[in-house]
Amino acid sequence: MAQPASLAEVWRGPFQESHHVGHAVICDGTGQIVDAWGDATAVVLPRSSSKMIQALPLLASGAADGRGLTSEQLALACASHQGAPIHVTRVNRWLADLGLGDGALCCGPQVSRDTELKLEMIRAQDPPCRVHNNCSGKHAGFLTLAQHLGAGPDYVTPDHPVQRACLDAFETVTGETSPGFGIDGCSAPNFATSMHGMARAMAWFATAGQRSDTMSSAAARLVAAMHTHPELVAGEGRACTRLMRVAKEPVALKTGAEGYFIAILPNRGLGIAVKAADGATRAAECAIAALLVRLDVLDPAHPEVKAFLNPLVHNWDGLVTGEIKPAPGLLA
């Protein structure tokens, strides 16, 4: 088992103050590793980076088309959105279309990460709703599939037909038998796989447009929905949204809690998985930006790229006190 590799350095003045290590794998459409850092065999929970996999049964089952879901809704099914009005209004409308309300969501309430809405709700003394949870779009998708299958409302229990379909899809696209699951921040099972398995899955998504089977067609539509609606996948200010917007070609990017990040590159037929071993978001963002610069998908001179590839660290008084840099080994 290889040791974790250097991913990102945190500098303060002339000192490297902190250091992030982890794993990164780039796979091609045959499932072969093109490049790897750290341990490609490390078993991980990809967390929200696997949402496009969890959305596959929604489409492949016919549930999405049966309900006439739009590409906006497909993007929301794959999203870790920040609970801004553009997200909340769409998920609320989706729930209403299903004849359901906030209480049908099993994801727990989360304070909006949209600053304006958050402050407005605090001033109005409105408690956060489940629809504000970053996973509410995924859960609206789960509910849509559950209705289509005629299954019960406890759609996050591991043996519910919705989750059994998610596990089937997960094992198909990772090419591995999942060794188990953890319970995610939104109470749904999150299936484990190796770093190689996750990168292989992302390459399978990247090459989906070259195949005509039902699952691949579903994958291609989800990838298209993600890069067509980057603001719905995350939100203003967020890495997924900002980096998808400035990429030189259509790509799907998705963060996951505890330092996960994936990239799906249809033009190259490549998939990337990144995991910061310590779970740090700042490291995963920096590393995925570096790998996308390496592949010439992102321009390192673009300010939106620099904001994640080499962000400045500011203090409470607004002074620049340091910077985050990608590990040199990722860039070239």
Next chain:
Amino acid sequence: MAQPASLAEVWRGPFQESHHVGHAVICDGTGQIVDAWGDATAVVLPRSSSKMIQALPLLASGAADGRGLTSEQLALACASHQGAPIHVTRVNRWLADLGLGDGALCCGPQVSRDTELKLEMIRAQDPPCRVHNNCSGKHAGFLTLAQHLGAGPDYVTPDHPVQRACLDAFETVTGETSPGFGIDGCSAPNFATSMHGMARAMAWFATAGQRSDTMSSAAARLVAAMHTHPELVAGEGRACTRLMRVAKEPVALKTGAEGYFIAILPNRGLGIAVKAADGATRAAECAIAALLVRLDVLDPAHPEVKAFLNPLVHNWDGLVTGEIKPAPGLLA
């Protein structure tokens, strides 16, 4: 140079999801290493863990006694407080005693981390003040020393007499020439030293009561102020406050940004320095709790200790989804 050692594991269900490594050193009063994990020669910025060192000149110069500072004020000078009313009212009164206002602080404004006050200020549309900055007590101390020295108001510039005095004190107690500084979150210089140097400094504080020189007397008073007023050093809910309150003997504990934590153990004459290499607070809190359990300063069965030694991870719906565990090597 030794590699970083394992400090803490983050588990989700049956999977170790994330892993924190870093450095830890325990020193005795002679400056010798009693125990070490990772690299004792690693050069680090101890950040707010060094506040009791930065407060030494305030006392040793006679400035504190000239102004009649209380032990509460000395505790605040060493604090990373959460900007709760108990902190803010005391620092405001201190500033008024100096004939100064919020604008004299060079630390930048920071939103209060006291939930009730934060929400109240948002509802009142009151912007955060500099006095709410976690470092405002340290800065009130700097201002007190600057007045005593008849020095100018730019007390955070590295060549200001206040900062020159801080550097002198820092090099004295670490027993090392500092290789330089970074600018801290509050705009003051933060001097670098090795992990060994910082642990040696904390052991010097721990044994200060056994010596009668001016600097040692100052150190003993600062340590006493910290463990006498744990709620002023951090605040309700915070690791420093909660762990000092339940320790089996008087100890001074202090966190620092980017995964730093120190302990001063006067009854043992020992000092401890911990640095999570990745900068994670959760890892530093877990590791310092583990080392204090190892030394029988904390009871691992006490719920307040368990909250940092082995905290449960909850999700948005309140379910327990995992736990953080100290690396076994720290406990025994």
